[in-house]
Amino acid sequence: MTSIADRVLQGDVRAAARLMRDLDDAVPSARAALQELFPRTGRAFVVGLTGAPGAGKSSLTDRLVAHHRAAGKTVGVVAVDPTSPYTGGAILGDRIRMQDHALDPGVFIRSMATRGNLGGLSRATAGVVAVMDAMGKDVVVVETVGVGQDEIEVAALAHTVVVVAVPGLGDDVQAIKAGVLEIADVFAVNKADREGADRTVRDLQQMLELRRQTATRPGLEHDAAHELRGSPAWSPDDPAFWEPPIVKTVAVRDEGVGDLLAAIERHRQHLEATGQRRAREVARARAAFLALLRDRLLAGALERLAAEEGHLDALAARIADHVEDPFRLADELAARLGA
Amino acid sequence: MTSIADRVLQGDVRAAARLMRDLDDAVPSARAALQELFPRTGRAFVVGLTGAPGAGKSSLTDRLVAHHRAAGKTVGVVAVDPTSPYTGGAILGDRIRMQDHALDPGVFIRSMATRGNLGGLSRATAGVVAVMDAMGKDVVVVETVGVGQDEIEVAALAHTVVVVAVPGLGDDVQAIKAGVLEIADVFAVNKADREGADRTVRDLQQMLELRRQTATRPGLEHDAAHELRGSPAWSPDDPAFWEPPIVKTVAVRDEGVGDLLAAIERHRQHLEATGQRRAREVARARAAFLALLRDRLLAGALERLAAEEGHLDALAARIADHVEDPFRLADELAARLGA
Known part of the structure; x- marks a missing residue:
């Protein structure tokens, strides 16, 4: 009998979808399938996309997928929605827009239900990313809402994390941005045609400046970001130091998305060179x-x-x-x- | 030598603060102190307060504290801020307002830094709640930002969970409300003097109506809320069924806070009666x-x-x-x- 892992490796999309559902539901047999797939993983480049609700992350994901497809790359999308952990994925909303890609065999989209997966969200997501990786997807985009510990663990699955900000959010949301400072590799200021976009860019620049100044503050090595993401260099004097670029985008009009992709690519090269x-x-x-x-x-x-x-x-x-x-x-x- | 647990039980505020800091930093010796305090815990009534960024949770917490103090009750406040997990609690913002209570020995306020506590946020928070409980606080308010899995675990520490909504948030934030539907015991529509407050109340009413209709949908028993909060009754036919009341508040003007306290008290009585x-x-x-x-x-x-x-x-x-x-x-x- 052909195992579910074999069928996934042969490109059987229904087998992959079933395995992902089992991972999301924490079905025990899914573990054996992941183990079988393990030797075939580790090739995909994983991009995390996170930010506050309303930042337009889904539109931006949609555009990233389109650009990657135009460049001949296959793409997996994992949409993690911890804001509806109990609905079994009933809230579609933004997901519907992604239907443009639903008939493209080079794109595989999976929404994580997260239901019944308490404390295991990041694990189930890692499993789904591994399945897409084993399927041979060149790029996997993991889209998460908000920034809590779970989101940070999910973001840690990514090689490059894009934090999506938008103009005109209140002080509490600015605090969120400060919280993601240590995981951001690239900032996208989306809805950049709105009033206040330049101010948002300046705010981010100031936060990055502050980060440079405090790069050596004691105790930083114990940070969660460190634990999950290796040893990033926070000091500008370190050759491995990376200053997150800030890119303006208007996803719904497909503006700035090429710049965003270029920034992600530069970061990928930086990761490999260092x-x-x-x-x-x-x-x-x-x-x-x-x-x-x-x-x-x-x-x-x-x-x-x-x-x-x-x-x-x-x-x-x-x-x-x-x-x-x-x-x-x-x-x-x-x-x-x-x- | 007097142990730190003994000093906490004798009302030594500095010892309590140190133990809480150790819990937040996951210092191993804190475990022994918690074990020593364990027989003296289990008396405080724990209220969770959660909602989207910008909902005014801190102002509402501040008012709840003031009303409890006026009624002669001692209060602990645990402010969990997972939006700034790396800053070591450097973002003060709303916390400053709570300084009104800083000199009141009947109030103990603790912000969780969450830094260095990856995956252990809910555990550290539980420890801090236990310390406040052992100190003899009548009521402990746990304030959390947003609703991810962590927030839900933190909310599960509470006997009564108040979900704070505000008028005029976008669709993504409405999705957040759907996500918290299963953990909400009481809804507060804060900033109720804003345009759209009645619509927010109606939206919540509709969601509760939908919940009543789907109360028997299969599989619900596997939900995370069930796992963490015992076996709540989702069907209106069950005598233990609880319909979360919706209370309008304007925390900054101290309006509706008495109603909110009354709703919390009714829920407490319901929990005990059932x-x-x-x-x-x-x-x-x-x-x-x-x-x-x-x-x-x-x-x-x-x-x-x-x-x-x-x-x-x-x-x-x-x-x-x-x-x-x-x-x-x-x-x-x-x-x-x-x-």
């Missing part, structure tokens, strides 16, 4: 391995727990009543398991 | 225990790994080069550890 592409891939491999190990250990422990101590829910009830101490329980169980 | 308060606490205890167990197992495995296989980074490099398979490595190591 060895940072590999550093990012090693950091990602480390995180993926630890996640797999954690899963495997917990699954084993829960089996033992069920056999020895009865149902987990009964334990949880005793903890909720404060008659059992969860810290002691965890220590004891781990010790019995030899950990 | 046994759902306990169900939420059991679900939370279960998640907390599993997180502790996972940590403990992984720490043990990494120790063994370091002893047997050399540095984790070298393994990660071999995985990145695709000469080692992370799935096989994880399985083998777990098997050797007896899991």
